[in-house]
Amino acid sequence: MTPQPLLQLQNIRKAFPGCLANDDIDLEVTPGEIHALLGENGAGKSTLVKIIYGALRPDQGQIRWRGDAVEIPNPAAARTLGIGMVFQHFSLFESMTTLENVALALPPQNLGELRVHLEQTARDYGLALQPDRHVYDLSMGERQRIEIVRCLLQNPSLLILDEPTSVLTPQETETLFATLGTLAREGRSILYISHKLEEVRMLCDRATILRGGRRVDDCIPAKETAHSLAEKMIGRRVESPPGHSASASSEIRLQVSDLSVQSDQPHGTDIAGVSFSVHAGEILGIAGIAGNGQIELMSALSGETGSPRAGSIQMLATEVSTLAPMARRRLGAVFVPEERIGQAAVSDLNLVQNSFLTSADRMGFVSHGLVDWAGVERYAGEILTRFDVKAAGTAALANSLSGGNLQKFIVGREILQQPQLLVVSQPTWGVDAGAAAAIHEQIQQLVSAGAGALVISQDLDEIFALCDRIAVISQGSLSPPRPTAKITTQEVGLLMGASREQPQEISHAGA
Amino acid sequence: MELLIASIMTMMTAATPLVFAATGELVSEKSGVLNLGVEGMMLIGAVFGFAAVTLTGTPLAGLLVGSLSGLLAALIFAVLTLTLLSNQVATGLALTIFGTGLSALVGLDYVGETIVQIRAVHLPVLSDLPIVGRLLFGHDPLVYLAIVILGLSGWFLKHTRWGMILRAVGDSDGSAHAIGYPVIAIRYAAVAFGGAMAGLGGAYLSLVYTPLWAENMTAGRGWIALALVVFASWRPSRVLLGAILFGGITILQLNAQAAGFGIPGAFMSMLPYIATIVVLVLISRDPIRIRLNAPACLGRPFRAER
Numbered sequence: 001m002t003p004q005p006l007l008q009l010q011n012i013r014k015a016f017p018g019c020l021a022n023d024d025i026d027l028e029v030t031p032g033e034i035h036a037l038l039g040e041n042g043a044g045k046s047t048l049v050k051i052i053y054g055a056l057r058p059d060q061g062q063i064r065w066r067g068d069a070v071e072i073p074n075p076a077a078a079r080t081l082g083i084g085m086v087f088q089h090f091s092l093f094e095s096m097t098t099l100e101n102v103a104l105a106l107p108p109q110n111l112g113e114l115r116v117h118l119e120q121t122a123r124d125y126g127l128a129l130q131p132d133r134h135v136y137d138l139s140m141g142e143r144q145r146i147e148i149v150r151c152l153l154q155n156p157s158l159l160i161l162d163e164p165t166s167v168l169t170p171q172e173t174e175t176l177f178a179t180l181g182t183l184a185r186e187g188r189s190i191l192y193i194s195h196k197l198e199e200v201r202m203l204c205d206r207a208t209i210l211r212g213g214r215r216v217d218d219c220i221p222a223k224e225t226a227h228s229l230a231e232k233m234i235g236r237r238v239e240s241p242p243g244h245s246a247s248a249s250s251e252i253r254l255q256v257s258d259l260s261v262q263s264d265q266p267h268g269t270d271i272a273g274v275s276f277s278v279h280a281g282e283i284l285g286i287a288g289i290a291g292n293g294q295i296e297l298m299s300a301l302s303g304e305t306g307s308p309r310a311g312s313i314q315m316l317a318t319e320v321s322t323l324a325p326m327a328r329r330r331l332g333a334v335f336v337p338e339e340r341i342g343q344a345a346v347s348d349l350n351l352v353q354n355s356f357l358t359s360a361d362r363m364g365f366v367s368h369g370l371v372d373w374a375g376v377e378r379y380a381g382e383i384l385t386r387f388d389v390k391a392a393g394t395a396a397l398a399n400s401l402s403g404g405n406l407q408k409f410i411v412g413r414e415i416l417q418q419p420q421l422l423v424v425s426q427p428t429w430g431v432d433a434g435a436a437a438a439i440h441e442q443i444q445q446l447v448s449a450g451a452g453a454l455v456i457s458q459d460l461d462e463i464f465a466l467c468d469r470i471a472v473i474s475q476g477s478l479s480p481p482r483p484t485a486k487i488t489t490q491e492v493g494l495l496m497g498a499s500r501e502q503p504q505e506i507s508h509a510g511a
Numbered sequence: 512m513e514l515l516i517a518s519i520m521t522m523m524t525a526a527t528p529l530v531f532a533a534t535g536e537l538v539s540e541k542s543g544v545l546n547l548g549v550e551g552m553m554l555i556g557a558v559f560g561f562a563a564v565t566l567t568g569t570p571l572a573g574l575l576v577g578s579l580s581g582l583l584a585a586l587i588f589a590v591l592t593l594t595l596l597s598n599q600v601a602t603g604l605a606l607t608i609f610g611t612g613l614s615a616l617v618g619l620d621y622v623g624e625t626i627v628q629i630r631a632v633h634l635p636v637l638s639d640l641p642i643v644g645r646l647l648f649g650h651d652p653l654v655y656l657a658i659v660i661l662g663l664s665g666w667f668l669k670h671t672r673w674g675m676i677l678r679a680v681g682d683s684d685g686s687a688h689a690i691g692y693p694v695i696a697i698r699y700a701a702v703a704f705g706g707a708m709a710g711l712g713g714a715y716l717s718l719v720y721t722p723l724w725a726e727n728m729t730a731g732r733g734w735i736a737l738a739l740v741v742f743a744s745w746r747p748s749r750v751l752l753g754a755i756l757f758g759g760i761t762i763l764q765l766n767a768q769a770a771g772f773g774i775p776g777a778f779m780s781m782l783p784y785i786a787t788i789v790v791l792v793l794i795s796r797d798p799i800r801i802r803l804n805a806p807a808c809l810g811r812p813f814r815a816e817r
């Protein structure tokens with residue numbers, strides 16, 4: 001006899017204006033199981049878990065908890081039932097301390113007692129935390145630990161994790177999996193959302209697959225391959241990208257020498273003495289945990305921040321460290337920053353207008369001060385078809401696109417300009433497997449045609465799949481780039497994590 | 512010596528309306544709502560407070576009515592911006608214009624009237640101490656009330672659970688909603704408090720500082736209160752410092768005008784405004800601190816997904 005399910009969803013349906021996010025979805029989670037929820041961007045996973053957590057209300061359908069029909073009108077009700085959630089975009093308050101962040105999610109209690117309780121729980125599950133640090137000061141891994149401990153303090157029976165590993169180093173991921181294993185053995189259930197199919201195969205007992213808002217399949221991930229899981233998600237065969245055919249030429253497209261930049265972010269990381277070069281026909285990858293100087297490096301390269309404190313940046317054989325972003329673009333360099341909305345695209349402008357923003361000069365859309373809107377519209381249309389962007393036409397506002405589709409649009413907008421140098425940060429952050437493969441393929445095609453590319457990413461799978469050489473940024477310093485064939489994931493992981501995380505762990509162990 | 516003591520005493524009375532109004536705005540902004548209607552709410556508080564004293568003859572009624580009318584004006588703002596999601600900047604400006612007009616209309620009958628004044632409470636022994644007695648214990652009760660409310664607000668924000676929640680709402684409304692806090696209700700409360708304080712500051716002007724009603728008598732103090740909050744980078748101690756600085760220079764330039772240095776009065780009257788802003792900008796110019804103290808959601812409308 002199968003055990004009584006902890007959570008049962010029956011015929012859940014939720015529509016938003018213009019889109020049916022969940023269409024008659026059934027889901028069952030049994031006690032002590034790690035259950036994966038798989039699907040492409042926009043398949044309805046986030047909507048479904050928000051319904052379970054009470055942040056959204058279903059239009060139709062029933063939720064059963066330990067066999068009884070329940071209403072979950074708000075997150076507080078979900079927490080009372082015993083449902084905890086770790087969000088993909090953390091729901092933390094940056095200007096507040098770890099302790100305050102935890103206190104806010106719990107019923108009122110004495111902060112002194114909570115501190116003891118917090119430290120105890122953190123130790124029990126091997127999650128290092130410092131109660132008095134401000135959140136803005138913490139790495140993504142530390143932020144996630146706050147979210148997890150915050151949930152655990154509520155003693156949940158069901159823990160929902162939305163893409164927990166996308167921001168972690170391999171070592172941090174291992175720690176997380178060990179913690180999740182402990183939790184499952186204690187009889188708690190875990191609902192796990194991830195794009196990383198290998199992880200799902202290793203970790204999860206069962207998987208439910210969503211596509212286009214419907215449940216299309218249930219399976220046991222250990223009996224599948226990553227490839228077959230991907231096909232179930234996408235609904236057709238996927239080809240792995242062939243890799244680019246060019247080999248690095250001697251021509252240097254980007255030469256950074258001894259670059260030092262002072263951060264203008266609160267508790268940002270200054271970068272110091274960074275040197276590397278990108279040749280035509282090669283992709284250089286820069287791996288690293290967020291907050292180790294990637295933002296500073298990216299804005300120094302794109303020209304968003306003023307001249308660097310020291311060092312030089314040469315793009316296409318021109319010294320650019322004092323040039324403005326547009327002047328750098330005119331030379332033939334393009335940039336895809338990390339933030340999609342607000343940095344790469346303007347949320348309230350439509351796709352035509354957003355296309356115009358970076359392509360005006362290179363594509364010659366302005367003559368005598370007048371804009372050739374018909375031309376821009378054709379260009380935007382071409383981006384949508386060539387890069388398979390799902391949008392309600394070129395007149396759609398940027399903020400109406402899902403994250404993955406907007407990313408495809410932004411990368412497409414830059415690549416179609418036929419640049420000689422592409423600098424891209426987190427090209428597939430929060431993008432599903434199919435779209436990520438498409439973006440990778442386009443970058444490789446561009447490089448095959450003779451461009452040079454610099455890819456800054458936290459995703460090691462991506463770095464290894466895409467890049468010819470790999471360097472690691474940690475605390476504002478860059479390791480010497482090494483050919484991908486001559487470095488292992490473990491080595492990169494150690495370089496990523498060594499200087500920042502390790503000393504704290506050691507000091508905790510010693511205490 | 513006598514002149515110095517008298518100057519310091521008037522300096523505190525000049526600072527007090529700013530302390531009230533800025534405290535209210537600080538709390539409102541910490542919850543993420545930018546209310547540019549402070550000047551309007553002060554004028555409304557000033558005229559209704561004055562009217563209430565004229566009608567009842569009791570100063571306490573004036574203070575209550577003054578802060579209550581400021582609170583009601585703030586609630587109009589709250590309904591428009593929080594429930595109907597109108598733009599906070601434009602609505603705040605409209606509230607100031609509305610307050611200026613309404614107070615001028617209501618105040619027509621009260622121009623030139625005189626009222627019962629609020630006097631300093633005489634404490635036996637303490638108030639009679641030489642110099643210190645008057646400097647520390649010789650003010651009217653509202654001067655102390657203003658400082659106590661500012662201190663309590665700072666303590667509330669920093670050390671109480673609801674203060675923490677209020678800051679959380681201003682730091683990330685989406686996260687606060689996801690955890691399950693009533694973002695809009697909390698902002699209503701913060702805006703209402705801001706209005707009550709602005710009204711009280713206005714009532715202080717017309718009941719104690721001048722004490723009479725004149726059209727547009729706040730003369731930009733609402734704007735200075737707003738500027739104080741921002742340039743003090745949302746820290747209560749600096750708000751107090753800025754307010755006292757403003758009061759001090761106001762009195763200094765009045766004395767200087769009386770002494771007749773040959774500098775045109777219009778220039779002298781500008782001094783407190785300029786000096787306060789310059790000093791606060793200089794001491795708070797660390798951009799990283801400003802970004803950390805600034806409520807990240809300031810001025811952004813919030814609508815819960817359902």
